[in-house]
Amino acid sequence: MSHDESLDTTPMQSENLKSELLTLNMGPQHPATHGVLRVEIKTDSEIIAEATPHLGYLHRCMEKHCEHLDYRGIIPFVDRMDYLAAMSMEWGYCLTIEKMLGTEVPRRAQYIRTMVAELQRVASHLMFYGTYAIDLGAFSPFLYAFQERETILRIFEELSGARLLYNYIWLGGVWNDMTDDHLRRIAAFCDRMDGELEKYHTLVGMNKIFRDRTANVGVLTAEDCYSYGATGPILRASGVDWDLRKTRPYGIYQELDFESIVGTGEMGTLGDCWDRYYVRMKEMNESLKIIRQCLEGIEEGPIQGKVSKIVKVPAGEIYMRTECPRGELGYHLISDGGKIPYRLKVKSSCFTHTAMLSHMAPGQMIADFVASIGSIDIVLGEVDR
Amino acid sequence: MHNELVTLLNSKANGCDATTAEVECGDQPIFVEAAHINAALKALKESTYEFNVLQLITGCDFEDRIEISYILASFTKNHEVIIKTKLAKPSSDAILDIDSVCDLWLAAGFLERETYDMFGVRFNGNPDLRRILCPDDWEGWPLRKDYVVQEKYKHMLVNPQNKINTDDLYFFDRQKKEAAEPKLWSGSWKKPEFPAEVEAKGEK
Structure with a gap:
């Protein structure tokens, strides 16, 4: 037997190879899923064919609890939904009840509320900036982001006594007054942040690797967003100019001058991961602008409006939504006139955004899917409630 | 409109x-x-x-x-x-x-x-x-007002007695008595039978 004959020389044909879809579980303990999200993905080599999100690992029956608590007692519970933006959660809830009660909130409290909510937005977006960079393989931006986030948390800690779950915004006003020292520190923070944001964006957004990883990845068109009910930065990154602070102003937003940031698709397609990143970075600038105007305009006066000791909301129902860092937060309250809500439903933006994962995934590489999960910036506490 | x-x-x-x-x-x-x-x-x-x-x-x-x-x-x-x-x-x-x-x-x-x-x-x-x-495979529909949590899920006890916050149970009990319409207070937890000393502590 000659040497040549011993070898099978038929070339390997890809169509002769047997292949099947591989089921892969991402999560619930996966560092890139930002909490306890489990995504069941079916992959064809590196390409994802199908992705199914499984929720409920952090379900704490919050809506059921609310049916047993009086109206003031619910505020600490709504804190625990989106624990990275607790101030915004509280404000939305208080606005809902105040609208039903017809309570007048004093001007000073309005300014303080706007300031803490915008500081919270900056803190939340900084968290996004840090964790998104980690998702894509860069560690140091996380440290930069946390350095500045710490300043905000210190201010909140002195204001409310807590670093994460504040219980600071109360029905009719706020719990604690801001001193001149707080205002000075917030002003100093705003001044420093201007330069820092520029630096952050240069560090990550202008990086070639980051741009290649995010541009043209996870594209969501405006039609997708409407159909899935996406809101907030995701909707705006897809080119829709919709910001509740502008279109349905609440609080004192109509007196303030700021812009709603809309995605432009300058690095690739409109509505890709880079646009979602960039919209959030620009939004921080707008938040700083709002805080500066509040610092100028803040008035002396009381911080708590008149609310009766036992809150009884008149019978009826209401749906009220506010613009939170991650999208629109809606409270649907059904009251029967008693001391406790008959039903309180929370419309969480993260819950709706999670549904979009199965829309974005097919055809993506696994690594790009990680970039997509990071770019919609979900907090599982709000998804599962 | x-x-x-x-x-x-x-x-x-x-x-x-x-x-x-x-x-x-x-x-x-x-x-x-x-x-x-x-x-x-x-x-x-x-x-x-x-x-x-x-x-x-x-x-x-x-x-x-x-x-x-x-x-x-x-x-x-x-x-x-x-x-x-x-x-x-x-x-x-x-x-x-x-x-x-x-x-x-x-x-x-x-x-x-x-x-x-x-x-x-x-x-x-x-x-x-x-x-x-x-x-x-959960049983029941949690947000219905008459819902009571199942006692066992698979082989696990859902509501073990040593982990119950008794203060909450007695609070709900009191609220039910005070409320004009007891049905509004669904409570959701089946109250187990406590020993007499725990019962006495809760009543005050």
Whole structure:
């Protein structure tokens, strides 16, 4: 037997190879899923064919609890939904009840509320900036982001006594007054942040690797967003100019001058991961602008409006939504006139955004899917409630 | 706007029997017949009011019925509306049926699953109607007012006595006694029989 004959020389044909879809579980303990999200993905080599999100690992029956608590007692519970933006959660809830009660909130409290909510937005977006960079393989931006986030948390800690779950915004006003020292520190923070944001964006957004990883990845068109009910930065990154602070102003937003940031698709397609990143970075600038105007305009006066000791909301129902860092937060309250809500439903933006994962995934590489999960910036506490 | 919407619904979706009534405070809902919910929402989506976003589907349990709310919003014309429908409850543990609106908005997929999970309302036409927040083999419909947590899940005791916050149970008990309508306080936890000294501690 000659040497040549011993070898099978038929070339390997890809169509002769047997292949099947591989089921892969991402999560619930996966560092890139930002909490306890489990995504069941079916992959064809590196390409994802199908992705199914499984929720409920952090379900704490919050809506059921609310049916047993009086109206003031619910505020600490709504804190625990989106624990990275607790101030915004509280404000939305208080606005809902105040609208039903017809309570007048004093001007000073309005300014303080706007300031803490915008500081919270900056803190939340900084968290996004840090964790998104980690998702894509860069560690140091996380440290930069946390350095500045710490300043905000210190201010909140002195204001409310807590670093994460504040219980600071109360029905009719706020719990604690801001001193001149707080205002000075917030002003100093705003001044420093201007330069820092520029630096952050240069560090990550202008990086070639980051741009290649995010541009043209996870594209969501405006039609997708409407159909899935996406809101907030995701909707705006897809080119829709919709910001509740502008279109349905609440609080004192109509007196303030700021812009709603809309995605432009300058690095690739409109509505890709880079646009979602960039919209959030620009939004921080707008938040700083709002805080500066509040610092100028803040008035002396009381911080708590008149609310009766036992809150009884008149019978009826209401749906009220506010613009939170991650999208629109809606409270649907059904009251029967008693001391406790008959039903309180929370419309969480993260819950709706999670549904979009199965829309974005097919055809993506696994690594790009990680970039997509990071770019919609979900907090599982709000998804599962 | 509500009266025009009612006229539109009654002309476009035959038999949906839309009604609305002025409310003293809060938002004014529009009630439609459950059998025509898909046609009614389709008419609203395609109307000149351009309700292009489905914000919320949720339920609310009453003694004899479950009310399903659909909250629609228009991001182009900037308005929103609450559409409600009543499903009669023949018995307290009956599973109710309604048509799905998944063909109109993809957002309905998750929202209907949540409503099914919490209220036991089956949405016919939803392609993936499973429980979403609770485990797949959980028993009962948690947000119904008469719900009591199951005692065992698989081999685990759901509510072990040494982990119960007794203060909460007695608080609910007291509230039930004080409340004019005890049914509002569903409590959800079955009160176990405590030893006499624990019982005495709770009573004060």
